[in-house]
Amino acid sequence: MEDPQLFSEYGGAYRRLAAQLLDEVWPSLSWPDAPQPVLEVGCGPGILTREVLVPRLPPSTVIVASDVNPAMVKHAKEQNAVPAVKAYEVLDVMDADVTKTAVWQHGPYGKVFGVMVLHWVPDNRRALHNIYKLLAPGGEAVFTLKAYCTMFDVYRYMAKNSRWSKYMKDFDKYITPYQNSKDPACDLRNMLIEEGFEPVIVKAEPRTYVFHSDSETRGAVKSVNAFVSRIPDDEKESYIDDFLEDCYKVKMLTKEKDEKSGQITVFYHYISMVAVARKPQH
Ligand SMILES: C[S@@+](CC[C@H](N)C(=O)[O-])C[C@H]1O[C@@H](n2cnc3c(N)ncnc32)[C@H](O)[C@@H]1O
Incomplete structure (x- = not known):
């Protein structure tokens, strides 16, 4: 990634x-007359910002x-700048003191999106704590995330493989914090309440990404793999071969072929979580 x-x-x-997913929760958001950042x-x-977020926001x-x-941040600013985006900034959402960051200077915010x-x-509580601080009273946060995915089990298996283990020692940092949860929506809802939010929507449900060729599937899984950037260039493609093979084994990926046209479709299965939460007015 x-x-x-x-x-x-x-x-x-x-x-x-x-x-x-954003369209499904958009009607639950409220927009004050005076636009807030x-x-x-x-x-x-920065493509999601330009193509998905900006067109949905009030003028x-x-x-x-x-x-x-x-x-x-550099790529977003140089390749996908849009006039509505007044600044591109580096921010670790788990920052130890968010009030000292550049992002703080532009706030408070009416909405925070984390797609x-x-x-x-790894520390969702710290992230929620910071986002709460960044929001104006009455502001809303919107999140989409992976609650569970068998891809994270593949990380575990590959981290034990003698060929790849040296690149994946810290693999547990890259597993969704909800992977072992019996009820991820309940866990996130409770954390939101403990951090001061009023949860509006918190739901977890199966979703699928759909790819239309093996090369699209390969590129898409490679683009979000947490470790591929650490693998030497001459071994990267074998790493992705092994990764894809395991992703099919654990049924994170399934493939269908249309007998008539020969067209293949690959489905990437995971449990999605979507949350909308409000910072109280007072
Ligand atoms: C799957 S990408 C999603 C990018 C974009 N939101 C989209 O949907 O196209 C996840 C992004 O989260 C960023 N990220 C990971 N950890 C983060 C953190 N602690 N604070 C802020 N961003 C983080 C990564 O650098 C990456 O760009």
């Missing part, structure tokens, strides 16, 4: 589902787009 170019090129299926955390290469809303990875980000964040 470190290569902005790869995620831009192969992230189409991820962005299509993100747009659908919007913060995006984990903006990645004259300004956005601050942020990401922990300076390469993502497919919180499963990358």
